[in-house]
Every structure is written in C-alpha cells, then in structure tokens.
Amino acid sequence: DIQMTQSPSSLSASVGDRVTITCQASQDISNYLNWYQQKPGKAPKLLIYDASNLETGVPSRFSGSGSGTDFTFTISSLQPEDIATYYCQQYDNLPRTFGPGTKVDIK
Amino acid sequence: QVQLVESGGGLVKPGGSLRLSCAASGFTFSDYYMSWIRQAPGKGLEWVSYISSSGSTIYYADSVKGRFTISRDNAKNSLYLQMNSLRAEDTAVYYCARGAGYYRGWGQGTLVTVSS
Numbered sequence: 001d002i003q004m005t006q007s008p009s010s011l012s013a014s015v016g017d018r019v020t021i022t023c024q025a026s027q028d029i030s031n032y033l034n035w036y037q038q039k040p041g042k043a044p045k046l047l048i049y050d051a052s053n054l055e056t057g058v059p060s061r062f063s064g065s066g067s068g069t070d071f072t073f074t075i076s077s078l079q080p081e082d083i084a085t086y087y088c089q090q091y092d093n094l095p096r097t098f099g100p101g102t103k104v105d106i107k
Numbered sequence: 108q109v110q111l112v113e114s115g116g117g118l119v120k121p122g123g124s125l126r127l128s129c130a131a132s133g134f135t136f137s138d139y140y141m142s143w144i145r146q147a148p149g150k151g152l153e154w155v156s157y158i159s160s161s162g163s164t165i166y167y168a169d170s171v172k173g174r175f176t177i178s179r180d181n182a183k184n185s186l187y188l189q190m191n192s193l194r195a196e197d198t199a200v201y202y203c204a205r206g207a208g209y210y211r212g213w214g215q216g217t218l219v220t221v222s223s
Contacts, residue, residue, distance in 0.1 A: 034209040036152075043202055043213035044152065055211070087152055091208035095168045096142075096154035 116217030
C-alpha cells in the first residue's frame with residue numbers, strides 16, 4: 001500500500017496568512033494526488049485534483065503543486081471559512097489512501 | 108448538481124449485518140464509477156470499495172474483503188454496501204462518493220455503530 005504522510009498535523013494561523021501543507025507519498029504517484037477539505041460534521045469536499053487542478057467553484061486562494069512523491073497545498077490568504085481539516089489522497093494505486101489530515105484553525 | 112443520500116446505518120451487534128444504500132441524483136448515475144469511503148469517529152478517511160459504472164469491476168480494501176459486498180442498480184440510481192460479519196472496528200460514518208480516483212461529490216454519510 002502507498003502510505004501518505006502530511007505535515008504539519010495541525011496549524012494555527014491568522015486571517016490573511018499564507019498557509020502551506022505538505023504531503024508525501026511512500027512511492028512515486030506521478031500527479032495522481034487530490035486535496036479535500038472537511039469541515040466539522042460535514043462530508044469532505046474536493047478542492048484540488050491531479051495535484052494542481054482547481055475544482056470548479058473553489059476559490060482561487062487554494063492551490064496545489066508537486067509530482068512524484070512530494071506535494072504542497074497552499075491557501076494564499078487564510079479566511080475564517082477555511083477552518084477545516086485538509087486531506088491529501090492518492091489514486092495511483094489500489095487501495096486508495098488518504099493522508100492523516102491537517103487541522104487548520106485561526107490564531 | 109450531484110446529490111447523494113445515504114441510508115441504512117444504525118446500531119448492530121458484532122457479527123451482525125447491515126445494508127447501506129446511496130440514492131443518487133443530479134447526474135447520469137450509470138456513467139460513473141462509485142465508491143464507499145468511511146471515517147471512524149475522530150479519525151481520518153479510509154477507502155472501502157469501488158464499483159465500475161456497469162458493475163463489472165469491483166475492488167475492496169483488505170480490511171473488508173470477504174465481508175462487504177458493493178453493488179449498484181443503475182435503473183434505480185442506487186449504490187449499495189452489504190456489510191456482514193461486522194466488527195467493532197467497522198464503526199464509522201460511511202460515505203458514498205462519485206468517482207474512483209478523485210471523489211467529486213459526497214453524500215452526508217450514515218453512521219454505523221458496531222457494539223454489543
């Protein structure tokens with residue numbers, strides 16, 4: 001199985017700050033990497049697919065980059081509504097696997 | 108827009124069975140692969156299974172293989188998960204999701220609790 005790691009596990013930032021989350025795969029997954037946002041008590045929502053493609057309707061302050069084993073997710077200017085847990089997920093191989101999540105809150 | 112509504116969750120004893128359903132609308136259900144993904148209380152996301160648009164291709168996580176069966180009825184726009192021999196570690200919110208690579212559309216989830 002491909003193991004996904006994320007760092008940090010949690011972070012606290014101020015409104016307007018740039019926030020960066022990293023995701024590392026245990027083997028090369030090309031660009032088969034997605035990012036999801038999950039707010040408390042809600043289902044996850046796809047934000048970024050194929051490492052860097054912004055899902056339709058998602059604000060442009062969200063972005064993703066990377067390929068191979070190392071990926072980055074960025075919120076360019078943190079907003080109060082971005083409080084959530086963010087997960088990366090690979091689909092290069094079965095089983096599909098998710099990172100453990102990064103909890104983002106407001107300082 | 109994509110709408111997915113799960114049902115069938117509840118409290119079941121270890122060793123028991125449960126059948127989850129997912130009603131789809133807002134898209135041509137028969138065109139899409141569908142998946143089940145679960146989340147144990149306070150934990151992360153775990154992929155459970157996916158089924159191809161025709162139902163001819165199915166995969167399971169090792170943790171549920173031989174106990175869970177995914178199926179679909181394209182005439183009824185519905186996805187199912189038959190869960191047998193349930194264990195405490197199967198306790199989770201179960202989501203149905205559209206897709207097999209990335210999940211563009213999720214239901215609200217249904218809680219399955221396995222406890223005596």
